[in-house]
Amino acid sequence: MRRPTGDERNAAEIEYWNGPGGERWLNRQQAQDALLAPVADVLLGRAAAHPGEIVLDIGCGCGSTSIALAQRVAPGGHVLGVDVSAPLLDRARQLAPQALPLSFVLADATVHRFEPGRADLLFSRFGVMFFADPVRSFVNMRTGLRAGARLVFACWRAPRENPWLMLPLQEAYRHVPRLPEVGPEEPGPFSFADPHRVRGILERAGFGAIGLEPFHLSFDLSLGRGLDAALDTALNMGPASRALDGQPASLRAAAAESIRAALARRQVGETVPLPGALWIVTATTP
Ligand SMILES: C[S@@+](CC[C@H](N)C(=O)[O-])C[C@H]1O[C@@H](n2cnc3c(N)ncnc32)[C@H](O)[C@@H]1O
Numbered sequence: 001m002r003r004p005t006g007d008e009r010n011a012a013e014i015e016y017w018n019g020p021g022g023e024r025w026l027n028r029q030q031a032q033d034a035l036l037a038p039v040a041d042v043l044l045g046r047a048a049a050h051p052g053e054i055v056l057d058i059g060c061g062c063g064s065t066s067i068a069l070a071q072r073v074a075p076g077g078h079v080l081g082v083d084v085s086a087p088l089l090d091r092a093r094q095l096a097p098q099a100l101p102l103s104f105v106l107a108d109a110t111v112h113r114f115e116p117g118r119a120d121l122l123f124s125r126f127g128v129m130f131f132a133d134p135v136r137s138f139v140n141m142r143t144g145l146r147a148g149a150r151l152v153f154a155c156w157r158a159p160r161e162n163p164w165l166m167l168p169l170q171e172a173y174r175h176v177p178r179l180p181e182v183g184p185e186e187p188g189p190f191s192f193a194d195p196h197r198v199r200g201i202l203e204r205a206g207f208g209a210i211g212l213e214p215f216h217l218s219f220d221l222s223l224g225r226g227l228d229a230a231l232d233t234a235l236n237m238g239p240a241s242r243a244l245d246g247q248p249a250s251l252r253a254a255a256a257e258s259i260r261a262a263l264a265r266r267q268v269g270e271t272v273p274l275p276g277a278l279w280i281v282t283a284t285t286p
Helices: 008-018 019-025 031-037 036-048 063-072 086-095 134-140 165-170 195-204 226-235 237-243 250-266
Strands: 054-058 078-083 102-106 120-123 143-155 208-220 274-285
Touching: 008 019, 008 086, 019 031, 019 086, 019 237, 019 274, 031 165, 036 120, 036 143, 036 195, 036 208, 036 274, 063 078, 063 086, 063 102, 063 120, 086 102, 086 165, 102 165, 120 195, 134 195, 165 226, 165 237, 165 274, 195 250, 195 274, 226 237, 226 250
Parallel strands: 054 078, 054 120, 078 102, 120 143
Antiparallel strands: 143 274, 208 274
């Protein structure tokens, strides 16, 4: 398997995103992009990328935000999508229209040698919470930015504010063992939930004008396709999917029944809306 040369402390995340995590994301790429489209919209609005700009899209996954950014910076600009996952980047390369000014690199953003002082915008949709050493990572990413460049990214707020991710997990826990306890600052989807921590990381990495805007939205797990589709989302995404990984079929089936019953209580017509909450983080380089 292809792996980027990365910070050794990122090894477990790099394995995960080239293994089961990447596989699940890939299998659900279209649904995942549809589910997260409202987040892309708000981020792209804040980023206000325009023709001629150079953009770094960190943890770009299958590249949907990279493509959207490339459409905005053409002509004359360029987007570099950076990710540690070979299978997700393969998909990104397949999906990227040839005519767009867009390239991808398999690299760990903590250590990748960015072209110095060039980019106007550092962008990420949920791709910056997986670093073992976030200060080192943001210091490194800042080397790729010019003075006065913008930073715009989305990260999740606390688990209790994200029932769309946590309700399936709580139901799964009725049947399967709990995941190993993860400290609030350990790499993972919720490692940037604490706004003071995020502000501190960015300050120490040399960013200024730091803003964290709370953003609440409703995620329809079914994407308008009813309870079975919502169950499929719940079983194959987020922490519930990690908890169910490798469990015996009988326990997975029992967990699925519990999750289905919980989702049925939230069903409204063909939709199953659940609340979610994130931070829209903005900053600039001095
Ligand atoms: C939650 S996914 C988000 C993917 C994409 N931004 C999206 O919104 O569809 C997180 C992404 O971050 C990537 N990632 C994790 N650690 C990384 C690192 N150290 N450097 C670059 N990318 C990383 C993963 O491979 C994965 O594609």
